Amino acid sequence: MLRLDDLQVFVRTAEVGSLSAAARLLDISPAVASAGLKRLEQQLQARLFARSTRSLRLTAEGEAFLVHARQALQSLEAGRQQLAGSKSTISGPLQLSVPSDFGRNTLLPWLDTFMHNHPQVQLRLLLGDRVTDLFREPVDIALRYGEPEDSSLVALPVAAGNRRVLCAAPAYLQAHGEPRQISELREHNCLIYMLGGRAYERWRFHTADGEHSLQVAGDRLSDDADVVRRWALAGAGVVYKSWLDVAGDVQAGRLKILLPHVLGEPTPLNLICAHREQLSKPVHLLREFVQARCTELLAQAPWGR
Template identity: 70%
Template structure:
């Protein structure tokens, strides 16, 4: 039978990237930690970590086992609380990866509210627009726009109906005029986003059943989506962004939606993890919490989008 303390060694080693660091964190000697890992690998008849004198990383089998180990530890913790006669509340550490703009300006205050409701929960938020490697980085879940490229990952919808919207600040429109057709975007300074060396300069829209597209250009490009939004709010040009990212700016009058009769490109928001074993009570509650708030923003979206 697998031992609880052995599972803890595996999880903390994966989180910290070091067996000795995991030993210190759990207040055991490195020898005890090493023996626990060896014992568990012998029981499972697989190597969980590929080890050398300078590095340690999860093997494919270790990556698969890690999610189950986390879920088992959380289930045991909840069972202990129930047996102790206390109300079961979510606790522990939840490590989340999220896009820069959505994470910083939308998700961050939502997480503050969520932790106020669940004060035993600790959150580690990692922001960046590049997709997190869920198998190698210390991340439990990722929140991302679009479906994952890796079909083996589990994707649960948060805002499936979210779309991009075209917008600009009132100050920019006062100075440069408001486009009434997409071909007029060629006359405007369009703020561009680049990810993985790819420049997103072709903007697509749907007019009824027709798909329209236009190649745009501008004098400012960034690989950080939050920077692009900030440029737009500052009146630097026209931007084409996820409605969830700009909803608060539109509602506050900092940005105005342009050509609202056109539907923008889909920008579904998903919660992603490596396998269903990671869908703990904490993850399910957080997903429901975010879904509700995304739905409220989507309902306030201008017509046509």
């Protein structure tokens, strides 16, 4: 494998006609430059320069190889500039994984606006509630509730103040009544979804008396949070969901907040990626864009009134 620094020594020496001058330009010692040139000739099994005590000139083989060496260095520089440019311009592919409910019912129209403002971005959107393997799957960033279990991942806050809320459809409440305290949830059909591969059936709340935990039960469970939301809209039971997921339904009257005096469990929304190098300008702009709209929804949350 040819070394990049050896190619640079060769090209600079050919351009200035002096190995010592090339070494000064590359900020290395003449001995290092000489070793690099010798190593390159050995790998190519060709003599690139004809040397004398007073001159250094390219051989025929050296002149032929110089064309390819320059092209290789130019191609690498073009690639570097393209990567640098992708971090400063708003263009190129943006691969994003988001939770199913938040993605379909809250984020999707926001993304339409973002794409309209930045038409050179190509969005690739993956919807799902399972934890995405950011090191293996074709995803640049993910929006996820809660802190990542893998401490090596980079997590930036998008909606740190988000919480879960209890709610149900008016039709369900008309048929089954409205709970007046946390313990009465045992008498209601609670809609369960999977969280981290397990059924999220122990609901936690905060009141003036401290933290409360309740084991709930119901006749429906799904690994897709959007399905659980749709069951709630259909009047099938009580749901305990992120405010960001159901804010639109509450504002439209399709769902009603229950026990508004009770503070739901914190559910921060974070932008997650495998490496900080993935935090390009489009990613930062998307985060700021989503963060601003989440802030607007959080200002209307029941615990902030």
